[in-house]
Amino acid sequence: MITRFRTCVLLFLLPTAMWAESYRVGVNDRLHVQIAVWDELHSVVTEMPGVSGSYPIGTGGNIAVPLAGSFPAVDRTLDEIAADIEAALSAYVGIGQTAGAAVSVDSYAPIYISGQVKTPGVYAYTPGLTVQQALSIAGGTEALDTLEGEERNFLTARGTISVLQHELIFLTAKRDRLIAEIDQNTEFTPDGTDIAPAAWAAEEAILQARNARYDYELQSIARARATLEEATAVLQDKLETNRTQLEAGQTELEREEDLVERGLAAPIRVFERATYVNELESRLLDIERTIVLAQQDTQELERSEGVLIAVRNEENATSLQEVEAQIAEIDAQLMGQYDLLSAAAGRQITQLQATDPSAPAVSYSITRMRGEPTTLDADKQTLLMPGDALEVTPLDLTAATPSN
Numbered sequence: 001m002i003t004r005f006r007t008c009v010l011l012f013l014l015p016t017a018m019w020a021e022s023y024r025v026g027v028n029d030r031l032h033v034q035i036a037v038w039d040e041l042h043s044v045v046t047e048m049p050g051v052s053g054s055y056p057i058g059t060g061g062n063i064a065v066p067l068a069g070s071f072p073a074v075d076r077t078l079d080e081i082a083a084d085i086e087a088a089l090s091a092y093v094g095i096g097q098t099a100g101a102a103v104s105v106d107s108y109a110p111i112y113i114s115g116q117v118k119t120p121g122v123y124a125y126t127p128g129l130t131v132q133q134a135l136s137i138a139g140g141t142e143a144l145d146t147l148e149g150e151e152r153n154f155l156t157a158r159g160t161i162s163v164l165q166h167e168l169i170f171l172t173a174k175r176d177r178l179i180a181e182i183d184q185n186t187e188f189t190p191d192g193t194d195i196a197p198a199a200w201a202a203e204e205a206i207l208q209a210r211n212a213r214y215d216y217e218l219q220s221i222a223r224a225r226a227t228l229e230e231a232t233a234v235l236q237d238k239l240e241t242n243r244t245q246l247e248a249g250q251t252e253l254e255r256e257e258d259l260v261e262r263g264l265a266a267p268i269r270v271f272e273r274a275t276y277v278n279e280l281e282s283r284l285l286d287i288e289r290t291i292v293l294a295q296q297d298t299q300e301l302e303r304s305e306g307v308l309i310a311v312r313n314e315e316n317a318t319s320l321q322e323v324e325a326q327i328a329e330i331d332a333q334l335m336g337q338y339d340l341l342s343a344a345a346g347r348q349i350t351q352l353q354a355t356d357p358s359a360p361a362v363s364y365s366i367t368r369m370r371g372e373p374t375t376l377d378a379d380k381q382t383l384l385m386p387g388d389a390l391e392v393t394p395l396d397l398t399a400a401t402p403s404n
Contacts, residue, residue, distance in 0.1 A: 025073045025081065026370045026387055028109035028332045029057045033065055033085060034102045041096045048099075051089070054106045058328035064321060067092055075371070078103040108386035112336040113138040114343045115392035116362050120153045121160070122336045125386045131364050132380035134390055141362050141392055157341040161334060168330050171323055173199035177207050178320040182313065186211060217308055225301045232294045239287045246280040253277050339389060365391050 025031065033055060035048040051066050058064075061074035063081065068088035073081055082101040089099040108125040111134060118139025135141060173196075180188030188207060253273045259265035364378040367389040376382075384390065 022077060023105065024075050024077060024370075025057060025105075026109055027057055027059055027061060027074060028329070028387060030106040030108075031055055031057065031063060031073070031078070031081070032104050032106040033082075034104075035085070035089065036100050036102075037093055038098045038100060039096065040098070048089075056325045056329060058325065059331060066318075078105070109332075110336070111384055111387070112339060112389040113392070114153060114340045114389070116141055116394050117392050120156060120340055122333055125384065125388075129384045130380065131366075131378050131382045131384065131390060134384055135380070135392070153340060153343070157337045161337045161341065164330050164334050164337065168327065168334070169196050170199045170202075171327050171330065173203040175320065175323045175327065177203035178316050178323065180207060181210065181316045182320065214308075214312060218305065221301050221305045221308070225298055228294050228298045228301070232291055232298070235287055235291045235294065239284065239291065242280060242284045242287060246277065246284060249273070249277040249280050336389070343391060362392050362394055365393065367391070 031054070033052055035051045036045050037048060038045055051068070055063050055065055057073050061072055062070045063073040064070040065085055065088075068085045071084050071088075082103040085101040085103070086099050089101070093099050108127075110122045111125050111129070112122055113134055114120045117135060118141075120138060123134070123137050176188050187204065253270070256265060256270045256273045260267055260270050364380070364382070366376045366378050366382065366384065368374050368376060368385060369387050369389075370385065378390070
């Protein structure tokens, strides 16, 4: 039944390309997870929008899904990951309900193109991408002066690294602030010495403002609860007083009725006493009803306080997860840019003699990090994989056949 339901969810919610059925996930991929719950009793399917979403595969190789938790994803198929999510969510569905997960690739890990190309950098990967197509994305292998090309690669990578490092500093400060909020700290200390004062000061100001608003809301609830508790205490005193008066009035009514029966008192006195007792009983009911309403209001304030705390914790936990995913993504981009920078800075440039123009001017090599890291010789028709680093290298033309 579960297998059939999962198949229905896959077909209905997330159709995937046939080639991706055996695709194994890698670092820096982003997966789209769609969750639906099958209610067998009512024969309906409902979605779980709070859990469904797009989730990155961090440098640690894990995927983190709300409720399902964090678990390994690298070198596993989409169906295997979906099965893990379903198993984890089974604890959160009711009797007669089945959780189904459909997982597809939202975006693949980028590829890195360096060397003798017009625009080296980090580019999005699409299935079926060849070396030739990747070269066209990077502007082609124009006949650039080798020194000029490598110098431009170096400057481009250095500029990109500077921008990414700036973003990383502010994201790190935001992450530390969110952790401080989750730990209910009134201030936070940056984790490490590489956080710029401006980033730290901005997040510290945000923390103080959020704490001030949170404390004000809690204090408002506390004051309202204190007022209700004081009012309830006063009403309890009135209740006890009226009960005492009622008991005395009922005793006096019984005495008056006895005197009337014995002819020692006028009937009007019984009527007056009964009216007084009825008023006391009505007043007693009003007080009791008011006390119940005050107690209900107090319980509602307690619930509001709990909801306020839970919402804040949930918002902070969700924001922290998003920030950590952004940090992981920037770390991966930085690694690619550092590779580009190293390749550009380490190139040895020599004066080359004129050669046969019909000979190929560059060679292609692919560094593949998925699985066991390997370096492959390639040609223009070679298929690239997510996360590949393609390097376009000028041939050693000093060994080539001179032109006529």
